Amino acid sequence: MAFTFTIPESVLPKGTKFKEGEVVDWGKKSLKEQTETEAIIDLAVELAIEPKAIFKHLKVNLGEMVKKGQLLAQKKGLLGSKDLKAPHSAEVRGINHEEGTLTLAISQITNVPFAIKATCVKKDKGHWYFKVSDGVEIPVQNSLDTNFGGYCSYIHSPSQISLETCETRIVITQDLDIMDQAKIAALGPIAIVSYEASYRDLSLPLLLLANKADWKNLFAKKWQLCLYLSANKFIYFFNP
Structure with a gap:
């Protein structure tokens, strides 16, 4: 089912403009944050x-x-x-x-990864509206002072941990011990999304979902992309 999300104009590089109906594909885009x-x-x-x-x-x-x-x-x-x-x-x-x-x-x-793939719907009151084929807005326990977006990796066993599944990806993981979580953090992910966390790398964005039911739904759906906007108490998951 089609899903719409918004991005404040202030988040994007100054002067960024989109046309209505334009397919925006920022596969390797990054934002400069001070x-x-x-x-x-x-x-x-x-x-x-x-x-x-x-x-x-x-x-x-x-x-x-x-x-x-x-x-x-x-x-x-x-x-x-x-x-x-x-x-x-x-x-x-x-x-x-x-x-x-x-x-x-x-x-x-710093350069912050900000990959998105969506169709521009409109701009209204300082916000850009984007539409994708399927998506969800999920509440989180904590908020962060950074933005990030990228492709997701869903890891539920140590055998799945590799440079390919972690580097420059948003890693969704849970049932791993402290050593496994530390290994993920060392492989250069954009961020980690979890429900509980026994290990925290202070240099790496970590978001904890507010509801366990949403956590189970993530692994069932396995959306391709994830987007988080600074200070929000929710996160977007979607397919283009």
Whole structure:
């Protein structure tokens, strides 16, 4: 039975346009996503100085953009100097003279797989509508701060674990021990979808289905493609 799903315009690359009735086939498409992490450098400890004295040794200002290897702070002495350099290109986000710390905001651009194959129906209120031959929207227990889409592999025994079934695929798996799940994670999947998980690789997207009945239905239907959109509490499975 025909199934329709939506993708916010903001998710897609700027300027992306589709025609009504166009068959969109993004087999190896990826999206560029920006993530930000903070690194706190304890200048007082590293330079062996009082926290309130950090301004005497700082070589950067609040809000300044620094490059990897750039001098952040320096303590001069009779036998030379102690230099602290930026571990990454970053923004100086905070200077705390009470604790003697420097906070760096590090931005990274990553390519996120986003394969879809569907027919464009329309664009309405900032959303693109797509139609496929068959599909389902399934609720999940957790939400993630990333988007991803790709072809699925359904793994229910250790003998099915291989580079071919895991690499650049969304792996749907459950009844495996910790070692088997760790092996899957090491083979480069896009993400893992499960019902319960005894192993978690923090660098790999993991979604847990909310209902066991949906889990059984997944293995019965074995939809070809999967699509997840950031912050949603549901995931799409479909056939083109």
